[in-house]
Amino acid sequence: MNVLIVHAHPEPQSFTAALRDQARSTLEAQGHQVQVSDLYAMDWNPVASAADFARRDNPEYLVYALEQRVGVKNGGIAADIQGELDKLLWADLLILNFPVYWFSVPAMLKGWIDRVLVSGVCYGGKRFYDQGGLVGKKALLSLTLGGREHMFGQGAIHGPLEDMLRPLLRGTLAYVGCQVLEPFVAWHVPYISQDAREGFLAQYRQRLERIDEEQPLVFPRLEQFDDALYPLPA
Amino acid sequence: MNVLIVHAHPEPQSFTAALRDQARSTLEAQGHQVQVSDLYAMDWNPVASAADFARRDNPEYLVYALEQRVGVKNGGIAADIQGELDKLLWADLLILNFPVYWFSVPAMLKGWIDRVLVSGVCYGGKRFYDQGGLVGKKALLSLTLGGREHMFGQGAIHGPLEDMLRPLLRGTLAYVGCQVLEPFVAWHVPYISQDAREGFLAQYRQRLERIDEEQPLVFPRLEQFDDALYPLPA
Numbered sequence: 001m002n003v004l005i006v007h008a009h010p011e012p013q014s015f016t017a018a019l020r021d022q023a024r025s026t027l028e029a030q031g032h033q034v035q036v037s038d039l040y041a042m043d044w045n046p047v048a049s050a051a052d053f054a055r056r057d058n059p060e061y062l063v064y065a066l067e068q069r070v071g072v073k074n075g076g077i078a079a080d081i082q083g084e085l086d087k088l089l090w091a092d093l094l095i096l097n098f099p100v101y102w103f104s105v106p107a108m109l110k111g112w113i114d115r116v117l118v119s120g121v122c123y124g125g126k127r128f129y130d131q132g133g134l135v136g137k138k139a140l141l142s143l144t145l146g147g148r149e150h151m152f153g154q155g156a157i158h159g160p161l162e163d164m165l166r167p168l169l170r171g172t173l174a175y176v177g178c179q180v181l182e183p184f185v186a187w188h189v190p191y192i193s194q195d196a197r198e199g200f201l202a203q204y205r206q207r208l209e210r211i212d213e214e215q216p217l218v219f220p221r222l223e224q225f226d227d228a229l230y231p232l233p234a
Numbered sequence: 235m236n237v238l239i240v241h242a243h244p245e246p247q248s249f250t251a252a253l254r255d256q257a258r259s260t261l262e263a264q265g266h267q268v269q270v271s272d273l274y275a276m277d278w279n280p281v282a283s284a285a286d287f288a289r290r291d292n293p294e295y296l297v298y299a300l301e302q303r304v305g306v307k308n309g310g311i312a313a314d315i316q317g318e319l320d321k322l323l324w325a326d327l328l329i330l331n332f333p334v335y336w337f338s339v340p341a342m343l344k345g346w347i348d349r350v351l352v353s354g355v356c357y358g359g360k361r362f363y364d365q366g367g368l369v370g371k372k373a374l375l376s377l378t379l380g381g382r383e384h385m386f387g388q389g390a391i392h393g394p395l396e397d398m399l400r401p402l403l404r405g406t407l408a409y410v411g412c413q414v415l416e417p418f419v420a421w422h423v424p425y426i427s428q429d430a431r432e433g434f435l436a437q438y439r440q441r442l443e444r445i446d447e448e449q450p451l452v453f454p455r456l457e458q459f460d461d462a463l464y465p466l467p468a
Contacts, residue, residue: 103405
């Protein structure tokens with residue numbers, strides 16, 4: 001497998017970085033090829049803007065997704081976006097590795113999603129969910145949280161974590177056609193012992209060693225909807 | 235009321251910008267004070283990093299939320315963050331006005347959330363949800379979407395919009411203690427007629443004129459949980 005790890009944490013020595021390194025070494029030991037995009041180290045620009053296009057289809061009025069479609073065809077999309085898109089298209093497995101900020105990704109990583117998941121390649125028209133542009137790839141969220149595990153789940157104070165992660169799991173990764181695996185979660189990270197952290201690393205290693213055997217989460221399929229995307233009778 | 239509109243769209247002539255202007259003129263006509271943070275126009279920096287702190291509590295290892303708590307006390311937090319925080323604390327109503335990117339806010343606005351909703355002021359320790367630091371304020375998402383209304387809801391292809399917006403509605407705005415109002419949504423914006431757009435603007439104006447009368451959405455209250463945040467019997 002080719003694996004792309006997109007990592008976003010402002011502290012180079014963070015435990016989130018240790019998860020990144022664990023993933024790289026475990027997957028390489030299994031014979032997989034691994035590339036890492038370390039967004040803070042790369043000084044990645046997270047801001048989608050008109051500057052992302054060398055030539056504009058419509059120089060008067062920016063429709064970002066439309067310019068993405070045109071730009072990726074005519075080679076006019078910004079070099080940093082094209083570089084990440086090439087890595088993404090090369091990958092069989094995409095890992096987004098991050099600390100949870102506001103029950104979501106840090107802006108740095110949101111800006112990778114906004115700019116790199118290009119319309120016309122990753123999705124577009126009726127190409128989404130099981131018809132998405134990235135069908136055939138797998139995707140995994142690997143994340144660290146300040147909260148404790150019992151604060152998530154049915155009836156818990158924050159509800160199920162998967163519900164908080166819905167725009168990422170369903171609205172982003174499943175939307176572009178990826179088979180989305182259950183997130184890997186390291187809980188309460190700023191407050192736990194070194195032993196507990198090593199426990200999470202071992203757990204992550206064991207999981208990655210058998211990642212091929214995992215069943216993906218279930219999301220909508222376009223055949224369940226009509227041409228106007230109204231649901232068909234079950 | 236004091237109102238802060240945080241606006242993030244890369245196209246200055248966008249319909250999202252028209253919603254921003256509609257909100258400003260309607261609310262000012264009602265006698266409210268309005269400030270606008272136009273993040274693209276301000277060239278806002280969305281990246282949470284060590285550079286946000288003039289002095290560091292721990293210069294060796296960055297725990298962002300911890301440095302926020304210290305920085306906001308000792309005046310060492312970056313001037314752009316302090317400026318936005320001052321506006322936020324001044325406001326009785328916060329409006330986040332944006333185009334939906336990946337069922338969430340653009341990275342530009344996510345970075346406003348990451349950097350401005352400072353630990354120690356907006357939340358911290360047991361100060362969240364109905365005990366959050368921004369108790370007494372109201373909050374409204376005002377958003378534009380490419381999708382059509384029938385693509386959202388129970389059984390619809392993307393499920394309920396409120397579920398996709400959960401990390402914003404519950405995980406961010408309710409978390410810091412705001413009374414969160416039902417989002418204002420303009421559907422299918424890139425594809426609709428001028429008449430339809432004017433319809434949305436009129437609908438938004440009518441809603442804002444009676445915003446005082448609205449009942450907020452319902453979220454957890456800390457009294458429903460014990461000291462360790464396990465749920466208490468109902």
